Amino acid sequence: xxxxxxxxxxxxxxxxxxxxxxxxxxxxxxxxxxxxxxxxxxxxxxxxxxxxxxxxxxxxxxxxxxxxxxxxxxxxxxxxxxxxxxxxxxxxxxxxxxxxxxxxxxxxxxxxxxxxxxxxxxxxxxxxxxxxxxxxxxxxxxxxxxxxxxxxxxxxxxxxxxxxxxxxxxxxxxxxxxxxxxxxxxxxxxxxxxxxxxxxxxxxxxxxxxxxxxxxxxxxxxxxxxxxxxxxxxxxxxxxxxxxxxxxxxxxxxxxxxxxxxxxxxxxxxxxxxxxxxxxxxxxxxxxxxxxxxxxxxxxxxxxxxxxxxxxxxxxxxxxxxxxxxxxxxxxxxxxxxxxxxxxxxxxxxxxxxxxxxxxxxxxxxxxxxxxxxxxxxxxxxxxxxxxxxxxxxxxxxxxxxxxxxxxxxxxxxxxxxxxxxxxxxxxxxx
Amino acid sequence: xxxxxxxxxxxxxxxxxxxxxxxxxxxxxxxxxxxxxxxxxxxxxxxxxxxxxxxxxxxxxxxxxxxxxxxxxxxxxxxxxxxxxxxxxxxxxxxxxxxxxxxxxxxxxxxxxxxxxxxxxxxxxxxxxxxxxxxxxxxxxxxxxxxxxxxxxxxxxxxxxxxxxxxxxxxxxxxxxxxxxxxxxxxxxxxxxxxxxxxxxxxxxxxxxxxxxxxxxxxxxxxxxxxxxxxxxxxxxxxxxxxxxxxxxxxxxxxxxxxxxxxxxxxxxxxxxxxxxxxxxxxxxxxxxxxxxxxxxxxxxxxxxxxxxxxxxxxxxxxxxxxxxxxxxxxxxxxxxxxxxxxxxxxxxxxxxxxxxxxxxxxxxxxxxxxxxxxxxxxxxxxxxxxxxxxxxxxxxxxxxxxxxxxxxxxxxxxxxxxxxxxxxxxxxxx
Numbered sequence: 001x002x003x004x005x006x007x008x009x010x011x012x013x014x015x016x017x018x019x020x021x022x023x024x025x026x027x028x029x030x031x032x033x034x035x036x037x038x039x040x041x042x043x044x045x046x047x048x049x050x051x052x053x054x055x056x057x058x059x060x061x062x063x064x065x066x067x068x069x070x071x072x073x074x075x076x077x078x079x080x081x082x083x084x085x086x087x088x089x090x091x092x093x094x095x096x097x098x099x100x101x102x103x104x105x106x107x108x109x110x111x112x113x114x115x116x117x118x119x120x121x122x123x124x125x126x127x128x129x130x131x132x133x134x135x136x137x138x139x140x141x142x143x144x145x146x147x148x149x150x151x152x153x154x155x156x157x158x159x160x161x162x163x164x165x166x167x168x169x170x171x172x173x174x175x176x177x178x179x180x181x182x183x184x185x186x187x188x189x190x191x192x193x194x195x196x197x198x199x200x201x202x203x204x205x206x207x208x209x210x211x212x213x214x215x216x217x218x219x220x221x222x223x224x225x226x227x228x229x230x231x232x233x234x235x236x237x238x239x240x241x242x243x244x245x246x247x248x249x250x251x252x253x254x255x256x257x258x259x260x261x262x263x264x265x266x267x268x269x270x271x272x273x274x275x276x277x278x279x280x281x282x283x284x285x286x287x288x289x290x291x292x293x294x295x296x297x298x299x300x301x302x303x304x305x306x307x308x309x310x311x312x313x314x315x316x317x318x319x320x321x322x323x324x325x326x327x328x329x330x331x332x333x334x335x336x337x338x339x340x341x342x343x344x345x346x347x348x349x350x351x352x353x354x355x356x357x358x359x360x361x362x363x364x365x366x367x368x369x370x371x372x373x374x375x376x377x378x379x380x381x382x383x384x385x386x387x388x389x390x391x392x393x394x395x396x397x398x399x400x401x402x403x404x405x406x407x408x409x410x411x412x413x414x415x416x417x418x419x420x421x422x423x424x425x426x427x428x429x430x431x
Numbered sequence: 432x433x434x435x436x437x438x439x440x441x442x443x444x445x446x447x448x449x450x451x452x453x454x455x456x457x458x459x460x461x462x463x464x465x466x467x468x469x470x471x472x473x474x475x476x477x478x479x480x481x482x483x484x485x486x487x488x489x490x491x492x493x494x495x496x497x498x499x500x501x502x503x504x505x506x507x508x509x510x511x512x513x514x515x516x517x518x519x520x521x522x523x524x525x526x527x528x529x530x531x532x533x534x535x536x537x538x539x540x541x542x543x544x545x546x547x548x549x550x551x552x553x554x555x556x557x558x559x560x561x562x563x564x565x566x567x568x569x570x571x572x573x574x575x576x577x578x579x580x581x582x583x584x585x586x587x588x589x590x591x592x593x594x595x596x597x598x599x600x601x602x603x604x605x606x607x608x609x610x611x612x613x614x615x616x617x618x619x620x621x622x623x624x625x626x627x628x629x630x631x632x633x634x635x636x637x638x639x640x641x642x643x644x645x646x647x648x649x650x651x652x653x654x655x656x657x658x659x660x661x662x663x664x665x666x667x668x669x670x671x672x673x674x675x676x677x678x679x680x681x682x683x684x685x686x687x688x689x690x691x692x693x694x695x696x697x698x699x700x701x702x703x704x705x706x707x708x709x710x711x712x713x714x715x716x717x718x719x720x721x722x723x724x725x726x727x728x729x730x731x732x733x734x735x736x737x738x739x740x741x742x743x744x745x746x747x748x749x750x751x752x753x754x755x756x757x758x759x760x761x762x763x764x765x766x767x768x769x770x771x772x773x774x775x776x777x778x779x780x781x782x783x784x785x786x787x788x789x790x791x792x793x794x795x796x797x798x799x800x801x802x803x804x805x806x807x808x809x810x811x812x813x814x815x816x817x818x819x820x821x822x823x824x825x826x827x828x829x830x831x832x833x834x835x836x837x838x839x840x841x842x843x844x845x846x847x848x849x850x851x852x853x854x855x856x857x858x859x860x861x862x
Contacts, residue, residue, distance in 0.1 A: 021579050021721065025579055028579075028581075028764055029578070029579060031762055031764065031765075032578060032762050032763060032764045033578070033762075034759075034762065129576070134722070135577070135580075135719075135721060135722025135723065135725070136722070136725060137568075137571075137572045137575070137576025137577065140568075140571065140572070140575060140576045141568045141571070141572065141576070144568070144571060144743060144746070144747065145560070145568025145571045145572070145740075145743050146566070146568065146739065146743065147460070147463060147464070147742070147743050147746045148452050148456055148459075148460065148738075148739055148742040148743065148746070149566075149739060150459075271707065273704060273707055273708075273728065276702065276704055276707055277704075283726075288566075288739070289735075290452065290566060290735040290736065290738065290739035290742075291565070291566025291567070291729060291730070291735075291736050291739040291740070292566065292729055292730040292733065292735075292736050293729065293730070294566070294567060294727075294728060294729035295714075295726065295727075295728035295729070296725075296726075296727060296728075297704065297725060297726035297727075297728070298722060298723055298724065298725035298726070299722070299723040299724070302723065304720075304721040304722075304723075305721060305722050305723050307579075307721065308577065308579055308580060308719070308721035308722040309576075309722070311578065311579040311721075312575060312576050312577065312578050312579065315575070315578050315579070316575065319756065320754075322756075323751075323754035323755060323756040324754060325750065325753075325754040325756070328465075331462055331463050331464075331465065332463060333459055333462065333463045334462075
């Protein structure tokens, strides 16, 4: 049986999961694919850590170039994360004629243009199934399973940490900081969870999904990004009363030749499948023109889940290498109907709003007057509890509102004497 | 650019969708895959019907052998459905060295053993993405995306007609026959919907899912099959009060070296994703040991949805043909931990039951006595409305009950004087 040799750079959590699977499922995989996938070298900076798989000392190295320059290695797996030196390792590997498997969404999202072009030039592929949704085969589904489709929308819950925090707040009526504390204790949040909580990680993943669905490699600057740290328990509960859950969504939406790309907390109707995606789970809702509306759901993180995605890439890579097939990440079907990216100011939709106001006659009239001035229709208004003396929250829903007008209206409203705190506005999405 | 020639047998609803996509997306697909997929011949018995795509007369034939024997045709697409002559066409095509794409679940489920063996012998592949869940890439996901995984369970809503009927009953409080009538009017049910309603279609699809997940080709006789026609509106409403939805599930469950394969109406907790799958939508919930619990959701039928699946197969077939790759449907990873199939009598679980009894003291004691005799624990009992004079329904939930004992107990109970109708029992699944 032909042997395909693999070299790993990064022997951390996911890396050791990959080695574990390749070892324990060696014959299971060989029987399925008619090829043997062999771990030839493993590189890491630190072999002192405890791992759930052991590797013979002679395969270990602290020097990535020993992996990249090994002429017998067919596939380099990069699992160190971050931009540098991951980018240099992948670049070198491609130049040495290796195919590359990576789970590095930050790198591909921020430097994909250069890497995909190099991959294309060299005729060596970059596989990245585990970069979005861990073991959920969303990358393969967009590239292959839905190959004939054009897309109108992608709506993803793609950050497990944020989703865990929001789910905890909603299920257990706890504050953001308590929920985040718990997520850390349970290992669902990094020590420094900034990238997850502030929406950057979701934006990275959105870039990859948009690339696969629309053939356009947008940049981080193109994406409007708002994280979950400003979502309050009060908003979660008021949204619930209105029949909505608040989720951090990564959204790409095509409309009239324009593409919106944004990441922000979003109200989703209770009866939508995405509203039921709880805890660390991820789900990607895809609107396609042939296959219709699809949902892909599963754990968005975890050692073996991510390793499952990496190994499926390794199997594809091994079969393609054997057959001399090159799978380019440049030719993924540019949607030529997209003429421009729509700026956040220009999007139009429904909004949930919470205003903290003085409870006295005439206040609503004043506020409504401002909204009217900015051409914003109000669909519902409801005054909430009166506990704090004469200061009360008002929850309003606006519809058909342009984001820019809404922001201007709220700025004006926040300057009124009767408004006591900065107003909150959260988008409602009609998925 | 290399051209791969395709011949279609069956130019009905899905067939014309396939031709439409291949024509309208010709350059879109060619750009993606570097190959041209060309419709070389189209065979049907009847070209008089109105179709949403037109094909030059010279490509049309009423004789399938003109497709099968055309030496320039690389891939034969079978879309006529049914066992004969579809089986003969596919057999001949494989023997003539063609690769085959089909959406024919009945054929593969009932005659797959022979066809897969022939395909393997000849080194020509059979692709069947559209046979389960139309455009949902579930076949590819099980075979490729989750290639490294072993599975513990598959829970599928895989028949759109049944799901539409149950959803209508639940949402609109209407009877089975009214819901079915509406399904026919809307085109969601065939004129003769027997195969869908009685669970046979779901069983066919379950056979394919089990084959991909466990490597075992079970037969229809191995599967316990119960359709939806016995589900009453009363049961749907009582189940709702208990926090459940009733869905027709195709279930494969591995436990202690035994595999259960069954299709039947099932109570699923309201908060489970499968409970939210409404209308003609399909969803397959997959429990895997590495990637975790996954859900694949989408429309389970429709011309373009099914054609989307067929075209994704065509793209795979075309790429594999070009590369000389053979993708066997025999080597799909036998799960050797499965020692036997568990018979329906031996399964153990929770049950919803509805008994119609005379409303008088001592009745519950009698019934409970029978359950106790058969070693069945009752978790809850609740007497329902008393409209019909002194005859009332009682809803009970049993737990930890062996199916065999439960059936014996109900047989005994149905013989009691105080029991006025045949009792109903529906399985509750802890997905």
